[in-house]
Amino acid sequence: MIVKDNPIGVIDSGVGGISVLREAVKNLPHENFIYYGDSKNAPYGIKSVEEVRSLTCSVVEKLLKMNIKALVVACNTATSAAIDELRERYKNIPIIGIEPALKPAVELKRKGKIIIMATPMTLSESKFRKLMEKYEETSEIVKLPCPGLVELIEDGIVEGPKMQEYLRGKFREYEKDDIAAFVLGCTHYPFVRKEIGKIAHDVPIIDGSEGTVMQLKRKLKKYDILNDNSKGGEVQILNSLISDKIIDLSYKLLKLK
Incomplete structure (x- = not known):
């Protein structure tokens, strides 16, 4: 599978980043996405910076093993705590964060x-x-x-x-x-x-969803890794909480189900 076909990873502390994923699917309909929600450890917003950084890096490692070509940190808390370290540690792929609009x-x-x-x-x-x-x-x-x-x-x-x-x-x-x-x-x-x-x-x-997705699109063009398939992309949703309820909620929020 060539790099352009590889999925884009989208991560969040739980189901929240689905709001960014939804915007990404709308604006980049030919791309494949893997979404990982860390609901088992949600919410990140009340944890220490060190905890959030560690949890975020752990999730990213999982997605890198699934051959993602780009990463969207669709979580304001994780972006604040970990984006600099992520970009320093994983220089081979574009990494896009989010901040309050x-x-x-x-x-x-x-x-x-x-x-x-x-x-x-x-x-x-x-x-x-x-x-x-x-x-x-x-x-x-x-x-x-x-x-x-x-x-x-x-x-x-x-x-x-x-x-x-x-x-x-x-x-x-x-x-x-x-x-x-x-x-x-x-x-x-x-x-x-x-x-x-x-x-x-x-x-x-x-x-900040729209601005984040526009930045993702700019990075994909810059690295020449936009998916040029004519067919629609696929979305896979994973979660650290092994629960049909949380997966069903995720797809409901995405409006694919």
């Missing part, structure tokens, strides 16, 4: 606060602080850590009373504020976009 939110130039929803670790890491420093002079940026939200989504709770209760509790202190945009700084969060929209009427909700 703060720039598109700022460029909207809307009145009010930009609220960044993310895991506690993503918000505390230096990578995010540097990103925030670029824009904090021109925009009012509010960090909103959301512990517990990943766990709800991993349990398949993406709508309904329990999710609404969680989100309303998080947004309560901003009810009377002007909100310019919500930035979803975790790849799990796009799956509750509709529920956020029910509370935050007419407020833009932005995530």
Whole structure:
């Protein structure tokens, strides 16, 4: 099998990166993908940097044995903790990370606060602080850590009373504020976009999936490894949690089932 036919690896702490995979399948329909969710060890956002780095490298080693031609770290926490080490360690393939889509939110130039929803670790890491420093002079940026939200989504709770209760509790202190945009700084969060929209009427909700996939496409072109088959690609989903439930949820979120 030639390199161009080799799959692209996509990894996440659980099912969240399916939001990036979904965008990738849409924009790169001829590519083959292997998705690996580490739900057994989710959530990454409450672990130490060292733990996340170790877990991420372990998952990458598994996918390299499956002959991936490129890697997408579809997890903001893993990107923050491990992307530099991954690129240093695995120089033979392009490695694409993800970060909160703060720039598109700022460029909207809307009145009010930009609220960044993310895991506690993503918000505390230096990578995010540097990103925030670029824009904090021109925009009012509010960090909103959301512990517990990943766990709800991993349990398949993406709508309904329990999710609404969680989100309303998080947004309560901003009810009377002007909100310019919500930035979803975790790849799990796009799956509750509709529920956020029910509370935050007419407020833009932005995530980093599209930008990440565009960067992936640029890298595939640069390395001349775009799959040039005319037939559609295949998607394989794996998970460290040996459970039909989590695999079924993954395909449901991808909308292949």
